[in-house]
Amino acid sequence: MSAVHDLGGRVGLGRIEREAREPVFHARWEKRVMGMVYSVRRAGWLNIDAFRHGIERMDPARYLAASYYERWLASLERTLPEVGALVPGAAPPPPAPYGFAREVSAPARFALDSRVRVRARSPVGHTRLPGYVSGKCGTVVSVRGGYVFPDTNAHGRGEQPQHLYSVRFTARELWGEGEEPRTSVCVDLFEPYLEAEAAASGAAETRDVA
Amino acid sequence: MSHEHDHDDDHEHGHAHEPRDAEAARLALRAEALEALLVERGVVQRESIDAIVARYENEIGPLNGARVVARAWSDAGFKQRLLSDARAAIAELSLPTGDQATPIVVIENTPGVHNVVVCTLCSCYPSSLLGLPPRWYKSPPYRARVVREPRAVLREFGLDLPETTELRVWDSSAELRYMVLPERPPGSESASEQELAALVSRDSLIGVAQAGQRRE
Numbered sequence A: 001m002s003a004v005h006d007l008g009g010r011v012g013l014g015r016i017e018r019e020a021r022e023p024v025f026h027a028r029w030e031k032r033v034m035g036m037v038y039s040v041r042r043a044g045w046l047n048i049d050a051f052r053h054g055i056e057r058m059d060p061a062r063y064l065a066a067s068y069y070e071r072w073l074a075s076l077e078r079t080l081p082e083v084g085a086l087v088p089g090a091a092p093p094p095p096a097p098y099g100f101a102r103e104v105s106a107p108a109r110f111a112l113d114s115r116v117r118v119r120a121r122s123p124v125g126h127t128r129l130p131g132y133v134s135g136k137c138g139t140v141v142s143v144r145g146g147y148v149f150p151d152t153n154a155h156g157r158g159e160q161p162q163h164l165y166s167v168r169f170t171a172r173e174l175w176g177e178g179e180e181p182r183t184s185v186c187v188d189l190f191e192p193y194l195e196a197e198a199a200a201s202g203a204a205e206t207r208d209v210a
Numbered sequence B: 001m002s003h004e005h006d007h008d009d010d011h012e013h014g015h016a017h018e019p020r021d022a023e024a025a026r027l028a029l030r031a032e033a034l035e036a037l038l039v040e041r042g043v044v045q046r047e048s049i050d051a052i053v054a055r056y057e058n059e060i061g062p063l064n065g066a067r068v069v070a071r072a073w074s075d076a077g078f079k080q081r082l083l084s085d086a087r088a089a090i091a092e093l094s095l096p097t098g099d100q101a102t103p104i105v106v107i108e109n110t111p112g113v114h115n116v117v118v119c120t121l122c123s124c125y126p127s128s129l130l131g132l133p134p135r136w137y138k139s140p141p142y143r144a145r146v147v148r149e150p151r152a153v154l155r156e157f158g159l160d161l162p163e164t165t166e167l168r169v170w171d172s173s174a175e176l177r178y179m180v181l182p183e184r185p186p187g188s189e190s191a192s193e194q195e196l197a198a199l200v201s202r203d204s205l206i207g208v209a210q211a212g213q214r215r216e
Helices: A028-042 A048-056 A060-065 A068-082 A171-175 B022-040 B046-058 B062-074 B076-084 B086-091 B140-145 B150-156 B193-197 B202-206
Strands: A115-118 A137-147 A162-170 A183-190 A194-196 B104-108 B113-118 B166-171 B177-181
Touching: A028 A048, A028 A068, A028 B022, A028 B046, A048 A068, A068 B022, A115 A162, A137 A183, A162 A171, A171 A183, B022 B046, B062 B076, B062 B177, B062 B193, B062 B202, B076 B086, B076 B104, B076 B177, B086 B104, B104 B113, B113 B150, B113 B177, B140 B150, B150 B166, B177 B202
Parallel strands: A183 B166, B104 B177, B113 B166
Antiparallel strands: A115 A137, A115 A194, A137 A162, A162 A183
């Protein structure tokens, strides 16, 4: 089962509430939290994946009730002690290379228009594989190049760059009968999440890929 | 300390709030305590927080995206460059942008294809170009529903697409940030680039509205 933050396709969460002439921030503390997050990330204390994993470990009921900046605050409170940022005199780790694009030595396994199946996975840590595409088949619509792999980077296990693909799924594949017509969802997926559609089998689907 | 703007926020944007309850006060206290600790430990400086906030409050916003779109509508060569390498094309316009670490991908609406953007796992958004996202974009109902019933969601936003139009939802699940290039509204043929930019709403850059569409 996926965690509470993995919201794609869930039902029963209520109306989409919009606010006319919405201000950039709704309270002064939101500004301070936003500025803190940008500052500690820029200083190299937290990578984006560790920060997101901090949000994902919130109490599920609180996660759904919390505003965006409350989630950011909760992650800072949880992750900054974990990385040692609050120890007097501590220095941040050496800076990572800029951005997220990285060289990957192995060639890309899939090409444009390849048919792929998303491996069925139930990771206990951080991942950027949305639950609603797990086990589903789609078509590669763009081969994006190599990027930092969040599943390892969130846990201090290095960037381990992987090829990234934009994969298109039909609404019928994702939601079954009763889907909206002529509709698709495109999801950015890392190579370890994918296998060739033709190669998919029970054994391959359960192989640990991280 | 930079507390001279304390307590102004609940009164500056002209709409009534429920009385702020104890929970909001607790969040403000938690944020203040954390900031004080981070400053004391030398992890952050108050002035750098002030600068980041001011930049996103005053300089970086959806007008950037509107200018990019207006240029693309006016200059076919620019549009091609925008669709193939958005960061490089956007740099030609010298807009006030934030950190460039995330690549931007521009997806084009055409008469037969409409695009809409979401982040189901968190709230990824091209903030470095368009500023901070609206609350509804970050809300669980939008993130849950727009991948499953995007046509119904768009109708709630006032955009009723014909069934013959193909609808593509983009879930920003990695570090690519998507911006929609909306269709140029009919009747805007003689408009200047500045007039065109005024037709481009933030919502049309996310894909929940057309350019030139009257707001619900």
